Amino acid sequence: MKKVTVRFPGLLIKKERGMVMRRHVLQKMCALALAGTMVLSLGACGSAETGTAGTQAAQSEASGENAPADASASSEGTGELYWFSDVSGWGPATANWSTKESPATEYIEENFGLTLKIEQPPTDVTTKLGLMIASGELPDMMSITDADIYKQLVAADKVWDMKTFLETYDPESHLLKDFPEDIKQALTDTYGGWYSYPSHMESKDNRKVFPPDDQVWIDVVEKGSNSCIMFNKEIMDALGITQEDVQTEEGFYAACEKVKNSGYQVDGQSVLPVVLQCNLWINSSLDGIVSWNFGAVPVDENGNYRHMELSPGYKNGLKFLNTLVQKNYLDVNTLTIDETALKTYLDAKRVFCWIGNQAQQDKTNMPWVSFGPILASNGARPAMPVNQSAGTGWIQTLVSKDCKNPEKIAKLLSWASSQEGLLLNYYGIEGTDYTIDEKGIVTKTEEGKKKLAEEYDNNVLMWPFANTSFERNTEPVPDPTSNRGVEVALMPAFGNYKDTYIYDDSLLGFKNSTVIEPSSDLGIKLSQIKTYLESQKAKIVTAASDEAFEKEYQNMLDTLDQYEITAIDEEYNKVYQEYCEKKGNKIEDINAGLYK
Structure with a gap:
């Protein structure tokens, strides 16, 4: 050469x-x-x-x-x-x-x-x-x-x-x-x-x-994400909560209940069982690690593109957060605070479980650990997007x-x-x-x-x-106690879990392009969908009962149908299939069998 x-x-x-x-x-x-x-x-x-x-x-x-x-x-x-x-x-x-x-x-x-x-x-x-x-x-x-x-x-x-x-x-x-x-x-x-x-x-x-000068960086590249499920190890140790306790859905709820009723305090202040990524929680928590945790993927059982919100796994992610709200493990007021306010809770070590974007906060000498997914009660495999192709x-x-x-x-x-x-x-x-x-x-x-x-x-x-x-x-x-050291330990934990399905996120690269002309009828409806979903997801997650949850979830499906979500997904699917053919790869709905 x-x-x-x-x-x-x-x-x-x-x-x-x-x-x-x-x-x-x-x-x-x-x-x-x-x-x-x-x-x-x-x-x-x-x-x-x-x-x-x-x-x-x-x-x-x-x-x-x-x-x-x-x-x-x-x-x-x-x-x-x-x-x-x-x-x-x-x-x-x-x-x-x-x-x-x-x-x-x-x-x-x-x-x-x-x-x-x-x-x-x-x-x-x-x-x-x-x-x-x-x-x-x-x-x-x-x-x-x-x-x-x-x-x-x-x-x-x-x-x-x-x-x-x-x-x-x-x-x-x-x-x-x-x-x-x-x-x-x-x-x-x-x-x-x-x-x-x-x-x-x-x-x-x-x-x-x-x-890369060490395997740690390879793991970050091939299996890592900034979106993580993190636990405060100091609170875990103080209350006798183990890794095994928080690695299943039911065990996680039990651990949150223990934290809520423990009376445990940090510097005289109470502890929050769960926080999400403040007012950015929809994109950084729900549409990220929470939906992945329950196996939501952007394709149906036939391998055709569909909005991930229509995946049964996504509904399970919504229900997971709604359960946290109903049981008072997740304070809805923390869903509207900004990054600065979130930082005060995290820095004071007053949070047991933080589900969000770890890259946004300084983690120096912080006790955050991640054990990967919280395994769904219905046995759904977790699914995680990682860009396996050269990005831009x-x-x-x-x-x-x-x-x-x-x-x-x-x-x-x-x-x-x-x-x-x-x-x-x-x-x-x-x-x-x-x-x-x-x-x-x-x-x-x-x-x-x-x-x-x-x-x-x-x-x-x-x-x-x-x-x-x-x-x-x-x-x-x-240094494992440095911000970077904590970060590289957190990032690959979800992807390192043996049963996590990792798919090529570059197959969805077309979503950053103009697939549907914004001024067309479908383009206008797509814009309306984006606005609608942001408010409706909040209604679903904060529903006061299981019945209210089901009602708001069904309202979402009905409204998306009125906005011609199927026709929109068909247009996206044409481009998605071209990407799959060009890259010789595809995304699978690995949990489709659970919902038949």
Whole structure:
């Protein structure tokens, strides 16, 4: 295989800031490049027509003004990079954000001559970006998660296909040689081409470049989920509740009853038997781990797509939560609190069982454990979706055809996706904030930990440049008492249970696309269904009696029928069957025999 060389011409590498790469890191980069593909990136497909950026390139070429390959980007002076994002968990939208205290942003300004103007609107993000598309006044770079907006930008020919962009402005970029082919194909299948640089990439080709450094990461990839059923081990031990007690449905109810009547307190405050994911409970708890626990799948007994709400297993999940409400194990008031209020209960260790998204909370020194599923009384197998194909990542970064400073942006993206850029973005400055051993495993220094907790807080990692495979290649097996250590113990517990049915979630990738035209009759009804289900699920779960539960559940089925749910599912099924044929895989209703 041809050797791939990664170059960053003209970058200002400062020895005093620890930015000279160590020899073993360079050796590792070469070895990874030889292995096949590198990662993170931009892409390539579509029109090569040029907007302002293309015009600038053409004028430079015509006048012979192209800068030499080794010219420093910053030698041209400092320009502003207008960067728009619909994700607010990083950057200016977080606490203590300061580009002057971020090693990565400081490096970008010094080496690429770009200062960052990052806009993250708190509300109406899609509307604002839609208006920008209509007016033709787009930001230089956009990091977005909205698939429909992405497709609008491509259809309007407003963004670069990345192959053309890089060939034009950074022809030596490693991204032209080593971007994971499986992710490129996934982007092409979803968006019609390789127009974006995805964050949080995880795929087989990506793992060839950044192989996991321990089995724990393989389990997280192949069997893990952020959605978990978690127990407070301190309360379990104090009340004599065992793992065996909580691993069956009836045993779980008995354990909750014991907690409720125990009078057990933490710092003088009572304990809650069960909490869900606060006001996000429908998506993060019910439609996640609870429905999986009772074997709900998005297909019927014949293998045809159907809304998971129509699965008998989903009804059992609803009834499970309703039982918790009726028996006063689950306080309905906790279903309307926000994440901050939830955190107060969890941090105070006042919760016996937490069913939700563990990634949303700091779990350092917390007693959370997970034993996998709570086995259903009717014997239903648990079922869990795991993406077994290359995905498209999470945040998609696109470059406007009218961007200013296209050469600087191209070199910035090439650097951000390199080993050097990833190390700085994730860990800070080598020798000061972290050390790295001969195997490439990173250890944060005490000074680095302090900076991450104080002045670097929310400043180091820019999410659009995150790379999941890189994390699992460089991160040591975490301390079991650390947030990360608790996390990696929780995530694969459900999937590691011997009878859990794991199916390929990528077969449902079409759900992020426009299968039914929104303005059509069915499209309008689909929109109405989404709104209706959110309120109706709450009514079903909080029903005051078994009879009321059955009445509200039947109301849901009748209303979905009025909204032509069968016709909608038939349209989805056409696309689903195409996905199955293309991928040579399918989802089975493994509990169909229970309900005949």
